[in-house]
Amino acid sequence: MAVRIDLNLSLDGVAAPADQSPENPMGADWGRLVEAYIGTRTFRERVLHDTTGEGTTGIDDRYATAYFDAVGAEIMGAGMFGLHAFPDDPHWRGWWGEEPPFRVPVLVLTHRERPAIDFANGTRFEFLAATPEDALARAREHASGGDIRVGGGASVARDFLRAGLVDRVHVAITPIVLGRGVRLWDDLRALERNYTVTSEVAESGVIHVTFAR
């Protein structure tokens, strides 16, 4: 039951681009940040429901496959679910459409209580206010022995890292400089001390860095 984080970063460490809007809920630069990832066969199958078999199958795809592998429950911030966009609409079901790619229980950290939302593919969003430790205990109950992923955004990921709760961190660094947005590494001085760090460069030019306990 490892606790895992996977994030896409720019070379300057931005995980959450600035300039979020209804048209670009993840920020105007999001497409450039995840271009290699959304080009993989796994992303196309799992998230876009594209069954043509198209997409890259190299190193980026190996990480994309591992992303979904063995995850039993997910934890994410309210922004990643999409709560900040329509905070007062009780019928809003999030950014993820009717087939969210998670297919497991997802705990959304928020101080606004609202009923859980179930989707036909096994995804269930539950909303709670909790510390990282408490959210993790709750996620373990839901994970059926699988891993727990802290999905993001950047500040939620940082809270879990600072609390020393994460067993594996994988960042896919796209070599672009965004210059604004939320940076992952702030206030994580000496993070590497508790991990073995390995890196490899994908065919796309994306640099995959993994911190593992």
Next chain:
Amino acid sequence: MAVRIDLNLSLDGVAAPADQSPENPMGADWGRLVEAYIGTRTFRERVLHDTTGEGTTGIDDRYATAYFDAVGAEIMGAGMFGLHAFPDDPHWRGWWGEEPPFRVPVLVLTHRERPAIDFANGTRFEFLAATPEDALARAREHASGGDIRVGGGASVARDFLRAGLVDRVHVAITPIVLGRGVRLWDDLRALERNYTVTSEVAESGVIHVTFAR
């Protein structure tokens, strides 16, 4: 006569660690940031004057060799020379000892005029107040057709990058998180637009990223 920058960065983009002191003129974390670089055979020969042939000879050493190759003149900030440490001592000859590794004319950017300093190995430090463009014009006169390196520190490198004056940027990223110090990437949004970016991972775990025109 390419204009080049080579810097060591942490994963969070810090090029100049904090906590500089007379005992640690480059900052308390400098040793960890450049550990792989100072372990190379080239660094040991060129900077430490170690002729035993010890040191690594892999990918890091290839970059270390290229670092010194074909450079005809160097530009650096006052801090990199060491002016900030003893600003009022006219006899202070900098951090670099009696055999500075440059062996070419070095322009030190400072508003404090002082006489040039010559060393037996061909290194000559000249002190001037100049814009990046003017410093570069002056360096070209001294470079005998060789390349010009903007050595640093981070804020000087950024000034030249922002002015669009740099043909090749090589950063050696050590996968550690420093959390404080001067970050290279600030205010360089979309730097990659004018370059082709390539990356490779050395045996040491250091990630070498090159921006080339």
